Amino acid sequence: MRIARFSIDGNVGFGVVEGDELDVIKGHPFAAFERSGQKVPLDKIRLLPPTLPNKxxxxxxxxxxxxxxxxxxxxxxxxxxxxxxxxxxxxxxxxxxxxxxxxxxxxxxxxxxxxxxxxxxxxxxxxxxxxxxxxxxxxxxxxxxxxxxxxxxxxxxxxxxxxxxxxxxxxxxxxxxxxxxxxxxxxxxxxxxxxxxxxxxxxxxxxxxxxxxxxxxxxxxxxxxxxxxxxxxxxxxxxxxxxxxxxxxxxxx
Structure with a gap:
């Protein structure tokens, strides 16, 4: 599974990358999460650093x-x-x-x-x-x-x-x-x-x-x-x- 962190229209979230689309997830990948079913083309979002590490x-x-x-x-x-x-x-x-x-x-x-x-x-x-x-x-x-x-x-x-x-x-x-x-x-x-x-x-x-x-x-x-x-x-x-x-x-x- 490929998990990306992204920004679209000023909103930041996580999603699962499948082909040329991203399926937005509910929550974050560091705990149990569900897919929302809301799919966004990758060319419509900005990919962010996939994690914001403490260190x-x-x-x-x-x-x-x-x-x-x-x-x-x-x-x-x-x-x-x-x-x-x-x-x-x-x-x-x-x-x-x-x-x-x-x-x-x-x-x-x-x-x-x-x-x-x-x-x-x-x-x-x-x-x-x-x-x-x-x-x-x-x-x-x-x-x-x-x-x-x-x-x-x-x-x-x-x-x-x-x-x-x-x-x-x-x-x-x-x-x-x-x-x-x-x-x-x-x-x-x-x-x-x-x-x-x-x-x-x-x-x-x-x-x-x-x-x-x-x-x-x-x-x-x-x-x-x-x-x-x-x-x-x-x-x-x-x-x-x-x-x-x-x-x-x-x-x-």
Whole structure:
């Protein structure tokens, strides 16, 4: 099932995407819901970020080739960092190039959307706390990341976390193609099977320390091929079984 968050005529809601239509649901996807039977063509609505997370917990260096391309060793434990909720934008929304950076990179990632409040999740129960999966782009000010010990500004600036286009709830995430194109040219191509630590291990690791809430997002790392973005570029993240998330880079006003 593909669940989208949308806006039409100033009203915001959730719906189930089927083909070129969206079936509006009563309520929200983080609890039991019913379909309303009210169907709207996708070209008549604006797709929004599929979730408004309380927090985004991201994992760095979870693909060996990506760690190597930036001159880093594979870490002994998952590298975790936060992106704030204010970094989230949706499909078609602009990525505003930050004024404090001259080297902004794309990072295509599979995002996990949490479906229920959870902490200290045992490995065998991880599937029970996941609502589904979506595409993400962990936009990074690489020059800032290199010179500042903490990654807060480099990874957390406004519009640095595009998510979308929707949440796919029926998906086996273990071996999916992930690719990123810039202006139609392929930059990244990898598979989720190349992750150093699978999703189960990441959720266990994170929830040992903190509670995850419905709608929270876990970014699972990016494959090799990250590279620069410039004002005017159109960047697209495509994940097998989910779809494509497209955003354009603009100058920050």
């Amino acid at each position: 985004i917990v991201a994992i760095g260096r979870n693909y060996a080739e990506h760690a190597a391309e930036l001159g880093n060793e594979v870490p002994d434990a998952p590298v975790t960092f936060f992106k704030p909720s204010t970094s989230v934008v949706g499909p078609g929304d602009p990525i505003a190039y930050p004024s404090f950076s001259q080297e902004v990179h794309h990072e295509a990632e599979l995002a996990v959307v949490i479906g229920r409040m959870c902490r200290e999740v045992p490995r065998e129960r991880v599937k029970d706390v996941i609502l589904g999966y979506t595409c993400a782009n962990d936009i990074t000010a690489r020059d800032v990341q290199r010179r500042e010990q903490q990654w807060t500004r480099a990874k957390g600036f406004d519009s640095s976390c595009p998510l979308g286009p929707w949440i796919e709830t029926e998906l086996d995430p273990r071996d999916l193609t992930i690719q990123c194109t810039v202006n139609g040219e392929q930059r990244q191509l990898g598979r989720t099977s190349e992750m150093i630590r699978p999703i189960e291990d990441l959720i266990v690791h994170i929830t040992e320390a903190m509670t995850l809430l419905p709608g929270d997002v876990v970014l699972t790392g990016t494959p090799a091929g990250v590279g620069p973005l410039n004002v005017g570029d159109e960047v697209a993240v495509t994940i097998e079984g989910i779809g494509t998330l497209t955003n354009k880079v603009i100058k920050r006003g």
